[in-house]
Amino acid sequence: MLPAIHALHPHLLSLLRIVASLVLFSYGTQKVLHFPAAENVPAVGSLPWVAGLLELTLGFLVLIGFKTRIASFILSGLMAFAYFLRHAPQSFYPAQNGGTAAILFCFIFLFLASAGGGPLSVDALTKRQQQTAA
Numbered sequence: 471m472l473p474a475i476h477a478l479h480p481h482l483l484s485l486l487r488i489v490a491s492l493v494l495f496s497y498g499t500q501k502v503l504h505f506p507a508a509e510n511v512p513a514v515g516s517l518p519w520v521a522g523l524l525e526l527t528l529g530f531l532v533l534i535g536f537k538t539r540i541a542s543f544i545l546s547g548l549m550a551f552a553y554f555l556r557h558a559p560q561s562f563y564p565a566q567n568g569g570t571a572a573i574l575f576c577f578i579f580l581f582l583a584s585a586g587g588g589p590l591s592v593d594a595l596t597k598r599q600q601q602t603a604a
Contacts, residue, residue, distance in 0.1 A: 484535070484588030490578045491532035494545065498526030524548055532582065535591020542582035549576035 499505050501512055501522025512518035524544070531541040549572045557569030564570045587593045 480589045482588075483585055484590035486578065487532060487535060487538065487582055487587050487591070490575065490582070491529045494525050494575060495529035495533055498522045498524070498529050502526050521548060521552060532579070532587070535587035535593050538587035538591060538593050539583050542579040546576050546579035546583055549573075549579065 496506075500508050501519055503526070504511055512522065525548070528541040528545050528548075531537055532545065553569045553572040553576065557564070557567040557572060559567075561567040564573055
């Protein structure tokens with residue numbers, strides 16, 4: 471059982487990247503593209519709207535696995551910033567301040583900044599093509 475799980479590790483890394491970025495990407499589409507419709511839509515140019523723009527653009531880059539490490543690093547910082555600016559002042563405990571997702575995103579994207587996008591990514595495809603050409 472354990473060797474089978476170890477064999478899946480690279481593909482599970484790609485799956486984590488895809489699922490996490492899809493969820494974050496959906497927050498960006500809601501803030502910037504107003505889809506799906508939300509009660510509170512941030513004003514264009516406001517801090518939440520800029521965060522949504524980063525979630526949308528960098529979330530898409532991480533989704534396809536292009537420049538995964540740098541995009542993930544920036545998103546990790548964005549999520550830490552969001553937690554401390556928006557959630558932490560309300561309460562110390564994430565379950566009470568609504569910041570659970572921000573914390574999880576922060577550390578998932580920090581992990582992806584370190585681990586990369588995995589084998590199912592544009593980065594991996596580019597690397598394979600460069601190795602073939604050399």
